[in-house]
Amino acid sequence: MDLFSRSWTALRTAVVEVPDEDFERPSGCTGWLVRDLVCHLVIGAQDVLITLVTPADSEPTVDAVTYWDVVEPPTGEDPLDALIPRLAAAYGEPRWLKFHFDDVGSAAGRAARLADHATRVSTRDEVLTVGDFLSAYVLEWTLHHLDLIAHLPTAAEPPAETLAAVRATLEKIAGTRFPASFTDKDALLLGTGRRAPTTEEKAALGDVAARLPLVIG
Structure with missing residues (x-):
């Protein structure tokens, strides 16, 4: 919940300041x-x-990591x-x-703070706890914060702790770790195809480079 609030508050503040x-x-x-x-x-906020008011009685089918799928790049269709x-x-x-x-x-944001994190909810034909759902959305907010400021060089970046958390999530989705030499921000941009790797970065990635980008949906 703390990471959800931090990532969402930072993103909302960034939008206001544009x-x-x-x-x-x-x-x-x-x-x-x-x-x-x-x-x-x-x-996304809607x-x-x-989701927070769509309770489910069945057992969870996904968690904060498996909520996300690696999908084909969008075609615009x-x-x-x-x-x-x-x-x-x-x-x-x-x-x-x-x-x-x-x-x-x-x-x-208020609804997330008031929600019981143990409650199970349904979304996208899946069931998960509120805690896992909010944790999953830290990835959504943080990546879109980077998207928001991609061409706004003076805008504030996402909080360091949310960048680190989303990097860990992306590495679990990918089933591998990104090179330790990569900053958390660069790992996310490169891992999701938001930036192409340099020659040096591609060499550091090794075989992992062939599996990128990870398009998450």
Whole structure:
């Protein structure tokens, strides 16, 4: 819960601090502007709220790590991916998108703090505890924080502890450790294909390089 709150608070703060003119800059998500990414985060916050009030009686089927699948890279044909830019544009001015994000985002944060972490919930046709669900979302928030600031050099980065936690999660998903010489941020950017490795980094990765990027969904 502490990591969820830290990652979510940092991301929400980062969105608030983005100047309006920078909402038209590219984000780290291919094909999406910053405004599109923020619109996606609104939907993510809604998903948190929905899941926390969708109890399940059956045994958990996934945990904080197995919740995530390694999927094929997006082709741009997903209807939801195409819908996001249209929804983002419909807000018109960035202040309205910021307002909606802050409104729904603060509610998601409160709901997470109030939730019983032992309760089982259902989402994506899976069952997991609230604690595992919130832990899984630390990866979502941290990677999208990096996406948000990808072309905003003066913006604050995710907290160091959440970067380290998400690196550990990604290594469990990959079934291998990234080189110790990689910073946590670089391990995440390289591991998920958000940045191409340099010649030296590719050599350090060795056989692992052929298995990258890990597209998580």
